[in-house]
Amino acid sequence: MKIGILDSGVGGLSVLREIRRLLPDIDIHYLGDSAWCPYGSKSPEQIRQRVGQIVDYLLELDVELIVIACNSATIHAVEWLRTVYPQPFVGMEPGVKPACSLTQTGVIGVLATEASIAGEKFLRLVDSTAQGVNVITQPCSKFVELVEAGRLEGEDVAAAIAEYTEPILSRDGDVLVLGCTHYPFLKPAIVSAVPETVQIVDTGEAVARRVQDLLPDESGQGSLVIETTADRDGMERLVEKLVPELLGESGVGRAGIG
Ligand code: DGL
Numbered sequence: 001m002k003i004g005i006l007d008s009g010v011g012g013l014s015v016l017r018e019i020r021r022l023l024p025d026i027d028i029h030y031l032g033d034s035a036w037c038p039y040g041s042k043s044p045e046q047i048r049q050r051v052g053q054i055v056d057y058l059l060e061l062d063v064e065l066i067v068i069a070c071n072s073a074t075i076h077a078v079e080w081l082r083t084v085y086p087q088p089f090v091g092m093e094p095g096v097k098p099a100c101s102l103t104q105t106g107v108i109g110v111l112a113t114e115a116s117i118a119g120e121k122f123l124r125l126v127d128s129t130a131q132g133v134n135v136i137t138q139p140c141s142k143f144v145e146l147v148e149a150g151r152l153e154g155e156d157v158a159a160a161i162a163e164y165t166e167p168i169l170s171r172d173g174d175v176l177v178l179g180c181t182h183y184p185f186l187k188p189a190i191v192s193a194v195p196e197t198v199q200i201v202d203t204g205e206a207v208a209r210r211v212q213d214l215l216p217d218e219s220g221q222g223s224l225v226i227e228t229t230a231d232r233d234g235m236e237r238l239v240e241k242l243v244p245e246l247l248g249e250s251g252v253g254r255a256g257i258g
Helices: 013-022 044-062 073-083 097-101 114-118 120-129 142-150 155-169 183-193 204-214 233-240
Strands: 002-007 026-032 064-066 109-114 134-139 175-178 199-201 223-229 251-255
Touching: 002 044, 002 134, 013 026, 013 233, 026 109, 044 073, 064 204, 064 233, 073 114, 073 120, 097 109, 097 175, 097 199, 109 114, 109 155, 114 120, 114 134, 134 155, 134 175, 142 183, 142 251, 155 183, 155 204, 175 183, 175 223, 183 199, 223 233, 233 251
Parallel strands: 002 026, 002 064, 026 223, 109 134, 109 175, 175 199, 223 251
Antiparallel strands: none
16 A cells, blocks of 8 residues: 655655554655745645646555645645545644634634635634634744754744744633644644643644545555655755654655656
């Protein structure tokens, strides 16, 4: 069984890590579209067009299921993809629903990209799951830049966390949703910067469970290929920093997409 996973860059590695934990034997092809990162500042049309190209590339490699390990791409492209391709897609969206069941104060913060927060699918999600809860949305473009640069701690990380969490914490928010797959890599820094009473929601594990539910067969060679549309060596360094446990089993390469 072989699956494809895509993201604008290294964010989807946070989802890959959860999938690998649950499904050690399946074969995985990961595509990080670093040449086009970030998706969060692109228009819905640009995101859809690019994601379509990457899906075509992955399908040529005979993957049987594709995980859109990117909230921005899911919000703007997954419904369209499902009308065009017969293959199953697993998407992801910010964990608004679990956050609403956790909040004591009735205020939650959703940290996500600009594109995700403006997306119609996201607005529908909030409408249908967050009745009676005050949902504060916060775009966090610096988080993606920091993670893509391999910076997970330090002064610039602390400053960005303070800037993005202050509008939520000052209004009594007690749950933070990590609504972009890059952000789980900053979770240790976020946890240490916010009060202990603040809970953090990340949907990577739930996505891995959904993939498991959809797979007819969990067997394979357990192979892992990680490709980037930009710099191969840079990707290898980031894999080593962000998911060192995966470097041993994976080959890192440059994808043949423009
Ligand atoms: N990791 C992506 C997400 O979950 C996108 C980050 C970006 O490229 O802006 O939204």
